[in-house]
Amino acid sequence: MTSSARVADMAARDSYGRLLAYLSSRTHDIALAEDALADAFVQALDLWPTRGVPDNPDAWLLTTARNRLTDRQRHQTRFPTKDEIPDMPADDTSPALFPDERLALLMVCAHPSIASDLHVPLMLQTVLGLEAKTIARLFLVSPTALTKRLGRAKAKIRDAGIPFHIPDAAVLPSRATTIHEAIYGLHAYDWLNPADDLGDEALYLADLMTKLMPENSEGLALAALIALSHARANARIVNQTLVPTEDQDTSLWDKRLIFYGRQTLARAYTKATVGRFQIEAAIEAVHIARKDSGRTDWEALNKLYYALLQIAPSLGALVAQAAVVGRLHGPQAGLDALDAMQDQAGTGFQPYWAARAMILAELGQVAEAITCFEKAISLATDSATITLLTNRRDALHHG
Amino acid sequence: MRYTFLLYTDPADLADMTPADWEAEKEVYGAYIGALNEAGVFVDTDWLQPVHTATTLSLKGGTKQVQDGPFADTKETLGGFFVIDVPDLDAAMAWAEKCPAVKVGKVEIRASAMGSE
Structure with missing residues (x-):
C-alpha cells in the first residue's frame, strides 16, 4: 500500500x-x-x-x-430520532460534529462479561470495521464459528444492557487495563505469527487509546512498545528467516515509528506510575538505541529485565534475561541462569531451548547444542523461526 | 512419532454454512495445513460429514449391532482429524495449539500405538 x-x-x-x-x-x-x-x-x-x-x-x-x-x-x-443530529450546514468541516464515543465502545468490547478471547475480535470489527471473516483468517480460527460467536456477543451486549459509558473513576483504571491487555495480546500474537500482518491494527488501537485517555501512562507506554517493536518489523524477517534483534540491519528500521515511539514513551515517563508496559517499552528503546550508538547496552537491558520480572514475571522474560546475562557476563553465566530456571520452563517452551542451544554453541558444546536446536525446532510452528534455528544447527554440523 | 489430533467442535457453531462460508473455512484450515507442510510434519487430515450421518457398528459379544448415529451423544462431536509426525508430545502440543479447532472446541491428542518405523 x-x-x-x-x-x-x-x-x-x-x-x-x-x-x-x-x-x-x-x-x-x-x-x-x-x-x-x-x-x-x-x-x-x-x-x-x-x-x-x-x-x-x-x-x-x-x-x-x-x-x-x-x-x-x-x-x-x-433511539431518539428528533433533534439528535441537527442538519449540518454544508460548509461545516469542524471535527467535533458529534461526540467521539469510541472509548465507551471499547469499554463495551472489553466488558468483563464478554469472553476475553472475543475482546480483540470485537474491537477489530467495531472500531476498525474489519469483517469477521478477515479477523478469522488473521487468527486462523473458524470463520463460521467466529461470526456466530460475535453475533451472540452483540446480542448479549444489547439484551443484557451492557452500558455504553465511561465507567466511574473507581473502576476506570482496571477497565482500561483490560483494553490495554487485549491490545497487547493482539501485538503479541502478531509478533509470534509474523506472517499475519496485524501489527498495524494493534498500533492503531494503542494510538487511539492514547488519544482517548491521554493521561494513562500504561496506555502511552503500550503505544510506544508496539511502535518501537513494529519499527523493526522489516529487519526482523529477511529471506524468510528470523533475524535476532542484535543482528538486525538498523538501516531497515522505520524512522517514523521510532520517532513516534520515543516521543510517546517520553510522555509515559512524565507520569507518576511505572507499569509493565513502560518497562517493556524501555527494553525496546534500549535495542533501538543501537541504531545511533552502534552497540547494545546489555547492562541496561539486564536491569530492565530484573525490574520486569519483579512486577510481571513470565517465562519469556526469564529466558530473555538469561540471554542478556550471557552477553554481559559470558556464556557460562547465561547457561547457569538457564539451568536455574529449568524446572519453571518445563520441556515445552521453545524460546528456552533456542536460547540454550545458542549459548551451548558459543561454549563450543556442539553435540549438546545440536540436541537443543533440534528440540527447539520441533517446538517451533512458524517457518521463519524454524529456518533460523535450522541454519544455526546446520552451521554446527559443518563447523 | 505419529500423533493424531481428534477435533471436537459444536456442530451448532458450523450450521447453515453458505458456499462462501465454506470457502473461508477451507482457507483457514488450508493455512494450517500449509504451516504443517512447511515444517515437514504433516501426514494426513480429513474433514468428516456431520455426526448425524454416523453409523456405529459393533460385533462385541457375538451379535452385530448397527447404531444409526455416533458412539457417544455429546454436544461437541468429532468433526475431523489431523495426523502429524513430530518427535514428542511437547511438539504435538505446540502444533495442536495452532489448530483452528482448538479455539472453538477441543483437540484430543493421541500418540500412535503402532510405533515408528
Missing part, C-alpha cells in the same frame, strides 16, 4: 469507528448500527461518484445511517 493510500485508509477507519461508536451508543445495538452504517456506505458508493462527494462526508453518512435506523426502529422509542 502506498503511504497516501494508507493515510486514506486510516482516515476511513477513523470515520467508520467514530460513526459506529456514536450510532451504537445511541441504539445499544451494535449489529443494527453496523447494518445501518453499511447501508449508508453502499449508498455513498452509489451516489458520490456521480453527484460528487459531499462537503462533509461524515455528516452525510451519519444522517443516512440514522435514517436507516429510524426506518427499522419506527416502533421503538429507545
Whole structure:
C-alpha cells in the first residue's frame, strides 16, 4: 500500500469507528448500527461518484445511517430520532460534529462479561470495521464459528444492557487495563505469527487509546512498545528467516515509528506510575538505541529485565534475561541462569531451548547444542523461526 | 512419532454454512495445513460429514449391532482429524495449539500405538 493510500485508509477507519461508536451508543445495538452504517456506505458508493462527494462526508453518512435506523426502529422509542443530529450546514468541516464515543465502545468490547478471547475480535470489527471473516483468517480460527460467536456477543451486549459509558473513576483504571491487555495480546500474537500482518491494527488501537485517555501512562507506554517493536518489523524477517534483534540491519528500521515511539514513551515517563508496559517499552528503546550508538547496552537491558520480572514475571522474560546475562557476563553465566530456571520452563517452551542451544554453541558444546536446536525446532510452528534455528544447527554440523 | 489430533467442535457453531462460508473455512484450515507442510510434519487430515450421518457398528459379544448415529451423544462431536509426525508430545502440543479447532472446541491428542518405523 502506498503511504497516501494508507493515510486514506486510516482516515476511513477513523470515520467508520467514530460513526459506529456514536450510532451504537445511541441504539445499544451494535449489529443494527453496523447494518445501518453499511447501508449508508453502499449508498455513498452509489451516489458520490456521480453527484460528487459531499462537503462533509461524515455528516452525510451519519444522517443516512440514522435514517436507516429510524426506518427499522419506527416502533421503538429507545433511539431518539428528533433533534439528535441537527442538519449540518454544508460548509461545516469542524471535527467535533458529534461526540467521539469510541472509548465507551471499547469499554463495551472489553466488558468483563464478554469472553476475553472475543475482546480483540470485537474491537477489530467495531472500531476498525474489519469483517469477521478477515479477523478469522488473521487468527486462523473458524470463520463460521467466529461470526456466530460475535453475533451472540452483540446480542448479549444489547439484551443484557451492557452500558455504553465511561465507567466511574473507581473502576476506570482496571477497565482500561483490560483494553490495554487485549491490545497487547493482539501485538503479541502478531509478533509470534509474523506472517499475519496485524501489527498495524494493534498500533492503531494503542494510538487511539492514547488519544482517548491521554493521561494513562500504561496506555502511552503500550503505544510506544508496539511502535518501537513494529519499527523493526522489516529487519526482523529477511529471506524468510528470523533475524535476532542484535543482528538486525538498523538501516531497515522505520524512522517514523521510532520517532513516534520515543516521543510517546517520553510522555509515559512524565507520569507518576511505572507499569509493565513502560518497562517493556524501555527494553525496546534500549535495542533501538543501537541504531545511533552502534552497540547494545546489555547492562541496561539486564536491569530492565530484573525490574520486569519483579512486577510481571513470565517465562519469556526469564529466558530473555538469561540471554542478556550471557552477553554481559559470558556464556557460562547465561547457561547457569538457564539451568536455574529449568524446572519453571518445563520441556515445552521453545524460546528456552533456542536460547540454550545458542549459548551451548558459543561454549563450543556442539553435540549438546545440536540436541537443543533440534528440540527447539520441533517446538517451533512458524517457518521463519524454524529456518533460523535450522541454519544455526546446520552451521554446527559443518563447523 | 505419529500423533493424531481428534477435533471436537459444536456442530451448532458450523450450521447453515453458505458456499462462501465454506470457502473461508477451507482457507483457514488450508493455512494450517500449509504451516504443517512447511515444517515437514504433516501426514494426513480429513474433514468428516456431520455426526448425524454416523453409523456405529459393533460385533462385541457375538451379535452385530448397527447404531444409526455416533458412539457417544455429546454436544461437541468429532468433526475431523489431523495426523502429524513430530518427535514428542511437547511438539504435538505446540502444533495442536495452532489448530483452528482448538479455539472453538477441543483437540484430543493421541500418540500412535503402532510405533515408528
